[in-house]
Amino acid sequence: MNTPILQMRGITKTFPGVKALQDVTLDVNRGEVHAICGENGAGKSTLMKVLSGVYPHNSFDGDILFENEPCNFSSINDSEKRGIVIIHQELALSPYLSIAENIYLGNEQAKNGWVDWRKTNLEAAKLLARVGLSENPITPVQHISVGKQQLVEIAKALSKEVKLLILDEPTAALNDEDSGHLLDLILHLKGQGITSIIISHKLNEIRKVADAVTIIRDGKTIETLRLHEGQITQERIIRGMVGRDLESLYPDREPKIGEEVLRIEDWSVRHPQDHTRMVVHNASLNVRKGEVVGLAGLMGAGRTELAMSVFGRTYGTAMSGKVYKYGKEINTSTVSQAIGHGIAYATEDRKHYGLNLIEDIQRNISMAALRKLVKGGWVDKNRETVVANGYRKSMNIKAPSVAAITGKLSGGNQQKVVLSKWMFSDPDVLILDEPTRGIDVGAKFEIYTIIARLAAEGKAVIVISSELPELLGICDRIYTLSAGHITGEVPIAEASQETLMHYMTQEKE
Amino acid sequence: MSALRESLGFLTSRLRQVGIFVALILIVLLFQVLTNGILLEPQNVTNLVVQNSYILILAIGMVMVIIAGHIDLSVGSIAGFIGAVAGVMMVHWGWAWWLAIPACLLVGALVGAWQGYWIAYVGIPAFIVTLAGMLIFRGLTLITLKNQQITPFPSELRALGGGFLPDISGGTSVLEWLTVILGVGATVALLIQALKERRIRKKFDLENEPMAWFVTKTTFVALLMLIITFLLASYRGTPIVLIVLAVLVIVYTALMNNSVFGRHTYAIGGNLHAAELSGVKTKAVTFRLFVNMGVLAALAGLVFTARLNSAQPAGGTGFELDSIAAAFIGGAAVQGGIGTVAGAMIGGLIMGVLNNGMSILGLGTDYQQLIKGLVLLLAVGFDIFNKNRSGGGGSTIGKRFKFRTSPPATSESHAPAGTKDHAKDRPVPVSAVKPE
Numbered sequence: 054m055n056t057p058i059l060q061m062r063g064i065t066k067t068f069p070g071v072k073a074l075q076d077v078t079l080d081v082n083r084g085e086v087h088a089i090c091g092e093n094g095a096g097k098s099t100l101m102k103v104l105s106g107v108y109p110h111n112s113f114d115g116d117i118l119f120e121n122e123p124c125n126f127s128s129i130n131d132s133e134k135r136g137i138v139i140i141h142q143e144l145a146l147s148p149y150l151s152i153a154e155n156i157y158l159g160n161e162q163a164k165n166g167w168v169d170w171r172k173t174n175l176e177a178a179k180l181l182a183r184v185g186l187s188e189n190p191i192t193p194v195q196h197i198s199v200g201k202q203q204l205v206e207i208a209k210a211l212s213k214e215v216k217l218l219i220l221d222e223p224t225a226a227l228n229d230e231d232s233g234h235l236l237d238l239i240l241h242l243k244g245q246g247i248t249s250i251i252i253s254h255k256l257n258e259i260r261k262v263a264d265a266v267t268i269i270r271d272g273k274t275i276e277t278l279r280l281h282e283g284q285i286t287q288e289r290i291i292r293g294m295v296g297r298d299l300e301s302l303y304p305d306r307e308p309k310i311g312e313e314v315l316r317i318e319d320w321s322v323r324h325p326q327d328h329t330r331m332v333v334h335n336a337s338l339n340v341r342k343g344e345v346v347g348l349a350g351l352m353g354a355g356r357t358e359l360a361m362s363v364f365g366r367t368y369g370t371a372m373s374g375k376v377y378k379y380g381k382e383i384n385t386s387t388v389s390q391a392i393g394h395g396i397a398y399a400t401e402d403r404k405h406y407g408l409n410l411i412e413d414i415q416r417n418i419s420m421a422a423l424r425k426l427v428k429g430g431w432v433d434k435n436r437e438t439v440v441a442n443g444y445r446k447s448m449n450i451k452a453p454s455v456a457a458i459t460g461k462l463s464g465g466n467q468q469k470v471v472l473s474k475w476m477f478s479d480p481d482v483l484i485l486d487e488p489t490r491g492i493d494v495g496a497k498f499e500i501y502t503i504i505a506r507l508a509a510e511g512k513a514v515i516v517i518s519s520e521l522p523e524l525l526g527i528c529d530r531i532y533t534l535s536a537g538h539i540t541g542e543v544p545i546a547e548a549s550q551e552t553l554m555h556y557m558t559q560e561k562e
Numbered sequence: 563m564s565a566l567r568e569s570l571g572f573l574t575s576r577l578r579q580v581g582i583f584v585a586l587i588l589i590v591l592l593f594q595v596l597t598n599g600i601l602l603e604p605q606n607v608t609n610l611v612v613q614n615s616y617i618l619i620l621a622i623g624m625v626m627v628i629i630a631g632h633i634d635l636s637v638g639s640i641a642g643f644i645g646a647v648a649g650v651m652m653v654h655w656g657w658a659w660w661l662a663i664p665a666c667l668l669v670g671a672l673v674g675a676w677q678g679y680w681i682a683y684v685g686i687p688a689f690i691v692t693l694a695g696m697l698i699f700r701g702l703t704l705i706t707l708k709n710q711q712i713t714p715f716p717s718e719l720r721a722l723g724g725g726f727l728p729d730i731s732g733g734t735s736v737l738e739w740l741t742v743i744l745g746v747g748a749t750v751a752l753l754i755q756a757l758k759e760r761r762i763r764k765k766f767d768l769e770n771e772p773m774a775w776f777v778t779k780t781t782f783v784a785l786l787m788l789i790i791t792f793l794l795a796s797y798r799g800t801p802i803v804l805i806v807l808a809v810l811v812i813v814y815t816a817l818m819n820n821s822v823f824g825r826h827t828y829a830i831g832g833n834l835h836a837a838e839l840s841g842v843k844t845k846a847v848t849f850r851l852f853v854n855m856g857v858l859a860a861l862a863g864l865v866f867t868a869r870l871n872s873a874q875p876a877g878g879t880g881f882e883l884d885s886i887a888a889a890f891i892g893g894a895a896v897q898g899g900i901g902t903v904a905g906a907m908i909g910g911l912i913m914g915v916l917n918n919g920m921s922i923l924g925l926g927t928d929y930q931q932l933i934k935g936l937v938l939l940l941a942v943g944f945d946i947f948n949k950n951r952s953g954g955g956g957s958t959i960g961k962r963f964k965f966r967t968s969p970p971a972t973s974e975s976h977a978p979a980g981t982k983d984h985a986k987d988r989p990v991p992v993s994a995v996k997p998e
Contacts, residue, residue, distance in 0.1 A: 367839060389841040398839065406839055409832035411899050420829055421840040423822050431820040435766050442768075454769060474840070 057118075058083040058248050059104075059217060064115035066103055073099045074113070074272045081217070081265075086239060086249045088263035090256075090290055092519070096272040097252045098142075101219050105139040106132040119217070136216030140206045142225060146194045153177035153190035156209045180208040184238055199327070200231025207238065218242065219250045224258060225353045228330070236262050254351040256287050256558050268293035287558075288551075295521060295550035302498060303526030306505040310529065311342030313380070314513040315396070315482045320374030322355075322362040322537075332358045332369060334537045340482065340513040345504060347524035348517040349553050350534035356517045357401055359534070360484045364398035365391045378481070392421060395481035399471050401490060401517070407471045410460030414452055415441035417459050417470050422478040444473035449499060465496025472503060483507060486517045501527050521550045533557045582893060582905060582941070586912050593919030600922050601915070604797035607790070612724060612869065614914035615803040616641065616862040618907055620885035621892075622814050623858035625906035628889050629818075630851050631831040631898025632681065632688035635882050636695030637859040640673050642878035643699040644863030649712030649873030652719060659718040667860050673699065674856020675849070682848035696882070704875050713872035723868030727800045737792075738799035745791025748808075749784050756780050803865055810858075815903045827851060831898030887934070888913055891941040912937065 059081040066074040074096050081087045091097045102108050104117065106126030117124040119135055126132045129139070146155045153174045162173040177190035186204045188197055194205060203223060210218055220239070224232040239249050239262055253259055259266060266285055268275040275293045278284035316339040324330040333355045340346045350356045361368035363376060365388030376385050378394055385391040391398070400406040408417055418441045419426055426437050441455035448469040452462055459470055468488060475483060485504065489497045504527055508514050518524050524531050531548050533541040533556035541556030593601045600606055620637050627634050644666050651662040673695075680691045730740045756776075763770050770776070794800055818824035826847045829837040838844050862881065867873050892909030894901030913934060920930045 364839075365841075387843075388839060389843065392841040400839060405833070406835045409829055409836050409899065411895075412828065412832050416825065416828070420825075420837070420842070423825055427822060431816070432822060432825060434820060435762055435768065438768050439766055456769075 056083050057081065058120060060116075060118040061100075061104065062116045062118070064100065064103055064113060064117075066099055066108065066113040072272055074103070077115070077269065077272070077274050079267055079274065080277065081248060081250060084243060084246055084248055085264035086243055086251060086262045088259045088266045089250060089252045089269060090254075090259065090266055090294055091269035092294055092521070095269045095294075097269055098221060099272075100269065101139055101221060101250070101252065104132070105129055105137055105219065107139075133213050136214055137219070138210040138213055138215040138217070139219040140203075140210060140221065140223065142222045144199070144202050144206055146202055146205060148195035149193055151191045151193055152181070152188060152197070152205050152208075155194050155205060156180060156190075156212050158209075160212065176212070177208070180211050181205075183211055184208045185234070185241075198231070200227045200234065203227065203231070203235060204238070207242075215247060217248045217250065219252075221252045222254070222352065223251065224253065224255065232258065254558070256290055259290070260285060260287065266290060270294060291551055291554045295554060302501075302522075304498070304502045304505050306509065308343060308345070308508065308529050310344045311511065313339050313341050314378060315340050316377040316380075317359075317363060318375045318377070320359065320363065320376075321372065322358055322369035323371040325368065325370050328370060332537050333362065335374070336534070336537075336539045338532050338539060338542070340515055342511050342513055343508050344530065345508050345514045345516060345528045347528035347531035348515060348534060349521060349524055349531055349557055351557050352519070353536075354534040354557070355537040356534055357486055358537075360398055360486055360515070360517060363391075364388065364396060364484065367398075392478055392480075395479070396484070397421070397475035397478055397480035397482070398484045399475050399486060399488065401487035403467055403471050408459050408467060411458065413456045413458055414445070414450065414462075414470055415455040418444055418455075418473045418477055421474050425477070440477065441473075444469075444477070448473050448503065463496075465492040465499070468492055468496070468500060469503075472500070476507070480512065482513045482515070484515045484517070487519065488516060489518070489520070489523060497523075521553055524548075524553070525550065533559075535559050581944075582891070582908050582912075585941075586908050586915070589912060589915050589919075593915060593922075597919060597922045601919055602793065604793045606918070606922075607793045608797045608801060610911075610914055610918050611794075611804050611807075612801050613918065614910060615801075615807055616866045616869075617881060617884045617888060617914065618807055618910045619810060619858055619862040619865065620881055621888035621906040621910045622810055622903055623855040624882075624885040625889040625892065625894050625901045625903055626814070626818065626827060627688070627851055627855055628886070628894045628896075629831045629898060629901045630827050630848060631834065632848065632851070633886065634677075634688065634692045634695075634852070634855050635886075636677065636692040636699055637855065637862070637885060638878040638881035638883075639696045639699035639703065640670065640856060640859035640878070641863030641866060641881055642703045642874075642876070643673070643706065644670055644860040645867035645873040645877045646703045646706040646712070646875075648719070648864055648867055649715070650706060652715055653712050653873075659716060663719070663722075663864060666864055667857050670856040670858075670860020670863070671853050672856070674853040674859075677856070678849040678852030681852060682845040688852075700879075703877070707873060707875050709875055711872045711874045715868060715871050719864070719868045720871055721802055721868070722806070723803065723865050723870070725802045726798045727802060727805070729799055737795040738797075739795075741791060741795040741799045744800060745787060745795070749787045749791070752787070753780065753784060806861075806865075811903060811907060818903055823847065823850065828899060831900075833899070884913060885910070887938045891938060893945065896942075909941075912941075 057080055059079070061077065061079040064074050064077040064079075065072065077096070077100055079089075079100070089097050089100070099108075103113050106129050109127040110125040119137065124132070124135065126135075132139075147158065150158065156177045157173055162169050162176060174190045181188060181190060181204075184204045184207050186201055186208065188201060194202060197205070207218070223235055227235065236258060239251065243249065251259075251262065263285060264280045265277055267277045268290065270293065278289060278293075316337075318337045320333060320336045321331060322333040324332050336355075336359055338346070338348075348356045348359070358368050362372050363385055366372060366386050367388065376383055383394045385394060385396060404410060409420070415437050419432075419437050423432060426432050426440070428436075438455060444450065445452065445455055450462075450466050450469045450473070452466060459467055462470065472485075472488070488504070489500050492500065501523075504514055504516065516524065516528060525545070525548055528548075529545050531543045531545065531553060532539055533543070533553055535557055540559045541553075543552060543556070590601065620641070624634060624637065647669050648662060648666050651657045651665060652659065657665070677688075677691050677695050680686050681688045727740055727744075729738050760770055760776065771779075794804075818827065826837065826842045826844075829840070829842055830844045830847055834844060863878060866877060866881075870877070888910035889901060889906045890896070890909065891912055892901065892905030892907070894906065916934055916937060917930060920933065
């Protein structure tokens, strides 16, 4: 049983300026379920893209042996021909096509160029039976639940005679029942001799299905744990995932914490399309003057959804709960009301939600508080430039002038423009969603310094981040979210990566 | 030497704005030669202004709608419909012009509000709503007119289409003096304003345009204004509609550059989500843009009807296409977020000069349409070509240089910066690397 099906040796993948993978080794045995664990950004998905040919064979260093033969894939098609199929986190199904059409998309059951519908639907029905899905193959995919769509993806993989199935966070969007069903299916397929690689954050799932776990951290293989050697334990996985020292990457600060500024009580949000899905359950939290509060949680825990639903209901439906500022209930149901109450939300996705990339720096900075620049009915453009120049200096935005187009700036400088924009709106509460995502180390330190300065000025700051060291480095208090529940509130003195990870992976009944 | 290089660098950075202007001048010179000087004869210049005024009025509203990322296909039908309404009000009911004109503008606003409601609050794409509007208001035009034209209109309205400011010299002088006074006055005002602006910027310690460029540009514009003044003054003076148009251009340029509303328009066209998350009331802005478009379409309809002295069932047909073409030739971006009122005016004039020049040459509408179509295609094609190679607003020459010397590894130098989509193409230092 211990014959290797896949060997990846010395995989190194470099992006301009960053080593995403360094000398990674991965050994997968035939017929096992192999889990890959690591923090957000550790390099798991990059590794899978290397394996499946998304990154062609000459774009990285190292060797891949599949069934003892070298692989030189230049596209996904090549890897699929060898029986390696990857199912991505975001499902790649076409919502208006039927289940059968989706299964055979790009691989149509055709005779002389004409689709053989009888064969398509019959074969699809057989595949659906194999994955335990009792749906009519002609049902449009948009009419079945996300959990079932996931099964359709697997049926599609089976139609390609898959030998190695790669699942990237397959249960991230599923409820418990669907997740359980999916995990059972993976074990069932294992019985049929199909090897699986599963990327997951959820440790209880891993313990349920995995025969081996490879831990990746900062683009390097840490270790591979084997079930039969009794190595797969939650503690060991967590230690492997986070086991790095906190370096002095963070500015020193002396928190001066005052009265409570913002309090959110019993906040619940439902998914905007799927109204039966609760994305945030009765979350309560507060933040005080001069305090930096962290919001930790894994992918899909509902951090951004919580923040955006409070900030002008920009996410979700059927919100319930109350928001208080200085002890008085406030209404934040539109963005301008939220801004009016002194709340600012800097998005995690600055390119799509934060900046007007075709516009210059000064106009981006003034956007959220343009009315402050109005004199006699008109925007005072000279003062606008003066204001923007002020932020360019104080935030150290590296650009030739404030008339530079923001789309041409580096990630760090774009982030500083976003922060400037919100600082100009003069908020009491700043919610910063992944403020250092996509930013190099030097600029990260600058952002931390700015956060520390904001707190010192008496602002209340909430930082949402996937990087635990970052939260530990800059926060005074950290809330953890798991599957929409607040599972913990940890003062910084008691916080460690292990305790946070424990709360973040905890599931509330 | 460095001053020259500085100016040159600045010029290339403004290539798009300058380029379209230069293109207009070249086209004017070309037709001036081809028509043996007829194009710039005083009478023809006056004609050019009056003939194109309603397209230019529409182009103002159109470029604003396009900047916000929408489109309006219904303006021709709305203009025709308002012509019909004006006919009923003024000819059938005998309303005075001071009552009928505001009433027509109000109807235009209501029409705009109707379309704006469906677009902004219901969320139907503007293309669909205004395509429907194109049919709806053409139908209403035919119904209102009972398929017959209404004519003649009172002289007060006709003055809006073909009237001139009164001749204070009593028709004895070679030059019409009121026009000269207005023209010279406007030129002086422009110069003073430009200098004042420069001084203020210096006071605030803000960067200014290079001196050489400032002088060249201002002198050139001033000269141009004086030449046009001279040409108009040697015929019948200032067309009333030119005054209307000038006021509109000034007001709307200020509105788009210096008002909260204008800024919000650029913001929603540039990145709708970012604008929304910055507290911009995107629906209200969109709604108002279409109300405004309705009012301007009504005004254009009045001017057109006044000029023809009749409200016609087919009045305004095809205006939407001319005004959309004007906006795009004038540098507006199809994806929204980019464009200027001044650019749309130049674009409209390019179309107008082409029309007028080719008519003088005796080319039929067949060739006119062919050539106008090609010009539109080339203008926008040039724009995209230019963007691809320069990466947006920066110096073209500098970028080209960098293009050759930089290592080919990064796709950054190929990414069309300054376009909406490049956000996706551009390599992101870390986040792309860590796609979880």
